[in-house]
Amino acid sequence: MTEAAAPSTPGRAIRSPALASHFHDLRQQHAAADLGLWIFLATEILFFGGLFAAYLVYAVLYPDGFLDAAAETEIVIGTINTALLLTSGLTAALAVKAAGAGMRRSVTMLIAVTIGLGLVFLGAKGYEYWLDLDHHLYPTSPEFPLAAPPAKLFWSLYWTMTGLHAIHILVGLGTWGIILFQTVRRSFSLTDNSRIRIAGLYWGFVDLMWLFIWPLLYLMGRAT
Amino acid sequence: MSRATQHGRDGNRPAADRRSLLPPLMPELGVFLALFALTATSVLVAFWSALGGLAILACLAIALVMAALVMTFFMHLRSAxxxxxxxxxxxxxxxxxxxxxxxxxxxxxxxxxxxxxxxxxxxxxxxxxxx
Amino acid sequence: MSDIPYRDVDVDGEKPGGRLMEESYLGERFSIWSWLTTTDHKRIGILYLISTTLFFFIGGAAATMIRLELFTPAGDLLTDDGYNKVFTLHGVVMVWFFLVPVIPSVLGNFLVPLMIGAKDLAFPRLNLLSWYLNILGGTFAVWAMLSGGVDTGWTFYTPYSTAFANTHVSLTAIGVFISGFSTIATGVNMIVTVHTMRPPGMGWFRMPLFVWAIYATSLIMLLSTPVLAMVLTLLVTERLLGLGIFDPNRGGDPILFQHLFWFYSHPAVYIMILPGMGVVTEVITCFSRRRVFGYAAMVYALLAIAVIGFFVWGHHMFTSGQSMYASLTFSFLSFIVAVPSAIKVFNWIATMYRGQITFEASMLYAMGFVGLFTMGGLTGLFLASVPVDLHLHDTYFVVAHFHYIMVGGMVSAFFAGLHFWWPKITGRLYPETAAQIAALLMFFGFNLTFFPQYILGNIGMPRRYHAYPDAFQVWHVLSSAGAVILAAAYLMPLGYLVWSLIWGKRAPSNPWRASGLEWQTGSPPPKHNFLANPKIEGSVYDYHPAQQPRREPSDD
Known part of the structure; x- marks a missing residue:
């Protein structure tokens, strides 16, 4: 980015092909893209915030029911998934760094690893869902194992939170997939285009949400 | 940014830099290790029975620290x-x-x-x- | 992003004469396809104008049926269910597909880049996407309404909407959810544009107040719409997947739905009114030939409304079973939000004071806005007070109150803006007298329609009922008669504005001798907005520079 911001560009004599016509220079364009994504992330915080507000209200109203219900989640898979996401957060952050330095091989590899970790996350999540369904841990099941009615509230929140998070992972993986394809095809400039930084920011956010979902759904109710 | 073509060339970085497999790993790797340590701490706190139902509050506090680390370093808020x-x-x-x-x-x-x-x-x- | 939507339409092509039509954004490559794939903010503004007009008339048709039904005390035109579906259609379409997008997406899209001297919004393709999402969401909602309808009211209150209603609640909710993405896309675009695309010289406190209003509106859109998206998601998952969050059988609280819903929907009221305030400020300063009174106060008032608007949602829930302490807190906070609103009203009046006021149609609409908004705002204070609200809650008083704000306020402001900038948008002048008559007719028709509803509410007529005791009939007849006049007043602009497109006189670049950058370019503007970099000098509202006579002869 420092490279793009260098003031040595003499007017528009050499326009980067990445520069859209309504922007004055690349620095302005990058600032717009970054700010746009940060604002979008603020909306995402509030999107999940509605769900967390519901969790907060019910956890305060029914602490016992929530502690009991939370003890039924698959903590091992949940914790492994936390580790997977944190690792993918590292590789994504490094990919952004490498892109800023124009290191195409390194970017390709790091994005591929990020995608791999994301896929393993989804695989683990799928296995966990399968176990949950096997244990009748869904609110409409006639054999729902927990007696207290608020347990069903907890499990409704569990499915909604993890489901929406998984959708975000899927969107992120799709984005990374397209970018990986374009990186291999060399169809865009690593330093002039914002897309890797944008995808990295989004992926960081997906990480961030999991950091709160994980304690709320998996670590809750373990100290007995 | 004196680039005439877009394909095949990514700026005027030194050739060695472009060929190296990984960018500088610090500080991201250090942050990553810290995050792992915090994850382990969080699990331990969650099972620590002295805290009872309140363990979740400690875990959420740790999550806040982890979130701050992720935002600052993985999401580059430091330089934003x-x-x-x-x-x-x-x-x-x-x-x-x-x-x-x-x-x-x-x-x-x-x-x-x-x-x-x-x-x-x-x-x-x-x-x-x-x- | 590397693939650039358009480029290289440049100053080189400039010809001394007749350049306006050739290079205007309207003239270039006229085909349906070029319009449907355009990334020009001006064209997208026009796409929004067409779609919101369509939705306005769909919602208006529903309103017509409501007023016809209420003409007589017996429920004779519509069945009970049919009436529920019609007022739900009216509410959903008017709120999400007309009022929320109309000014930010039509006038905001068209004017924000022009007013700050930028070539386009920051994300042109996202802008186009937002229009398609709006259309997609609207199609879902209208489709749901036509294929059987929804009977929950636009508020989708649980547990009725989750456990009992067997109409197309999910489909409608999905439509609204999709349109939420459209709102967010517009909001992101506006904020980023204002932050990053102002040219040198256009400081924060030199921006026109319309841009400030759109900025404040976008803040609200971005911070509230996601919560609506979540609450609708929870509603749909509860209906379709049985993941009941609000289900009382599990200890769920339907009032939590109301909290989350009004966290969006009360600020949404400000989404609907703030852009109108921006429009009115521009119009009033222009036709009073006066610098706006208290520019900084206007800016802070806009921002204060945007922020405080988030603290007041509980005043919709005084009778819901919410704790009385929370009710009192929300009541107090609701009174506070009246302060910045009042600042704005006083400043408009102070701007007009000793101005050289002329009564062009857009000025008439704007003055109508000030009166009707004040009326709606003051009755809002009645409703913010807990004891009075216990009497008036869910009566026609509430209906009258929010229609004074939404229709009397926002729709008047939209018409004020549409008339004011019509020459800029289309390059044509409309017949002024017809427009003045329409503006007066709208003011008169509006008051006749909605003032009786205040009285109806106070004497006990509940909202959402289609049959009522005979005692209420006289007021309902007055209201329905007013609605006829109002309908005529809405159809008139459709007639003469479309007429002006073909037969109207060509507009000069600054027909009102207004200040502001958008008047420095041609009417209609060239594709990249300005042929030369616009001059940004002096303050925005330099209507009477110190050394010059106040009304200099026009040199167009």
Whole structure:
């Protein structure tokens, strides 16, 4: 980015092909893209915030029911998934760094690893869902194992939170997939285009949400 | 940015730099190790029975620290413009408004917590019995 | 992003004469396809104008049926269910597909880049996407309404909407959810544009107040719409997947739905009114030939409304079973939000004071806005007070109150803006007298329609009922009669504005001798907005520079 911001560009004599016509220079364009994504992330915080507000209200109203219900989640898979996401957060952050330095091989590899970790996350999540369904841990099941009615509230929140998070992972993986394809095809400039930084920011956010979902759904109710 | 073509060339970086397999690993790797340590701490705290049901609060506090690390280093908030921090901050502040005013209702309802929520099953059966 | 939507339409092509039509954004490559794939903010503004007009008339048709039904005390035109579906259609379409997008997406899209001297919005393709999402969401909602309808009211209150309603609630909710993405896309675009695309010289406190209003509106859109998206998601998952969050049988609280819903929907009221305030400020300063009174106060008032608007949602829930302490807190906070609103009203009046006021149609609409908004705002204070609200809650008083704000306020402001910038948008002048008559007719028709509803509410007529005791009939007849006049007043602009497109006189670049950058370019503007970099000098509202006579002869 420092490279793009260098003031040595003499007017528009050499326009980067990445520069859209309504922007004055690349620095302005990058600032717009970054700010746009940060604002979008603020909306995402509030999107999940509605769900967390519901969790907060019910956890305060029914602490016992929530502690009991939370003890039924698959903590091992949940914790492994936390580790997977944190690792993918590292590789994504490094990919952004490498892109800023124009290191195409390194970017390709790091994005591929990020995608791999994301896929393993989804695989683990799928296995966990399968176990949950096997244990009748869904609110409409006639054999729902927990007696207290608020347990069903907890499990409704569990499915909604993890489901929406998984959708975000899927969107992120799709984005990374397209970018990986374009990186291999060399169809865009690593330093002039914002897309890797944008995808990295989004992926960081997906990480961030999991950091709160994980304690709320998996670590809750373990100290007995 | 003196680049005439886009394909095949990514700036005027030294050739060795472009060929190396990984960018400089610090500080991201250090942060990553810290995050792992915090994850382990969080699990330990969660199972630590002395805290009981309140363990979740400690875990959430750790999560806040981890989130701050992720934002600062993995999401490069360190080098971002102030207005971007402001955007993120706005999300958090408005979340606080949502939580705060919603809880202002639930925490001040008459009776014990959750008392206002009981479904009036018994009242109904009584009324039916009276009929 | 590397693939650039358009480029290289440049100053080189400039010809001394007749350049306006050739290079205007309207003239270039006229085909349906070029319009449907355009990334020009001006064209997208026009796409929004067409779609919101369509939705306005769909919602208006529903309103017509409501007023016809209420003409007589007996429920004779519509069935009970049919009436529920019609007022739900009216509410959903008007709120999400007309009022929320109309000014930000039509006038905001068209004017924000022009007013700050930028070539386009920051994300042109996202802008186009937002229009398609709006259309997609609207199609879902209208489709749901036509294929059987929804009977929950636009508020979708649980547990009725989750456990009992067997109409197309999910489909409608999905439509609204999709349109939420459209709102967010517009909001992101506006904020980023204002932050990053102002040219040198255009400081924050030199921006026109319309841009400030759109900025404040976008803040609200971005911070509230996601919560609506979540609450609708929870509603749909509860209906379709049985993941009941609000289900009382599990200890769930339907009032939590109301909290989350009004966290969006009360600020949404400000989404609907703030852009109108921006429009009115521009119009009033222009036709009073006066610098706006208290520019900084206007800016802070806009921002204060945007922020405080988030603290007041509980005043919709005084009778819901919310804790009384929360009710009192929300009541107090609701009174506070009246302060910045009042600042704005006083400043408009102070701007007009000793101005050289002329009564062009857009000025008439704007003055109508000030009166009707004040009326709606003051009755809002009645409703913010807990004891009065217990009497008036869910009566026609509430209906009248929010229609004074939404229709009397926002729709008047939209018409004010549409008339004011019509020459800029289309390059044509409309017949002024017809427009003045329409503006007066709208003011008169509006008051006749909605003032009786205040009285109806106060004497006890509940909202959402289609049959009522005979005692209420006289007021309902008055209201329905007013609605006829109002309908005529809405159809008139459709007639003469379309007429002006073909037969109207060509507009000069600054027909009102207004200040502001958008008047420095041609009417209609060239594709990249300005042929030369616009001059940014002096303050925005330099209507009477110190050394010059106040009304200099026009040199167009």
């Amino acid at each position: 413009m102030a207005v971007m921090m402001l955007a993120g901050l706005a999300g958090v502040v408005w979340l606080a408004i949502l939580f705060g005013l919603t809880m202002a209702d639930y925490l001040t309802r008459p009776g014990d917590l959750g008392a206002s929520m009981q479904t009036p099953v018994k009242a109904e059966t009584k009324a039916e019995a009276a009929n």
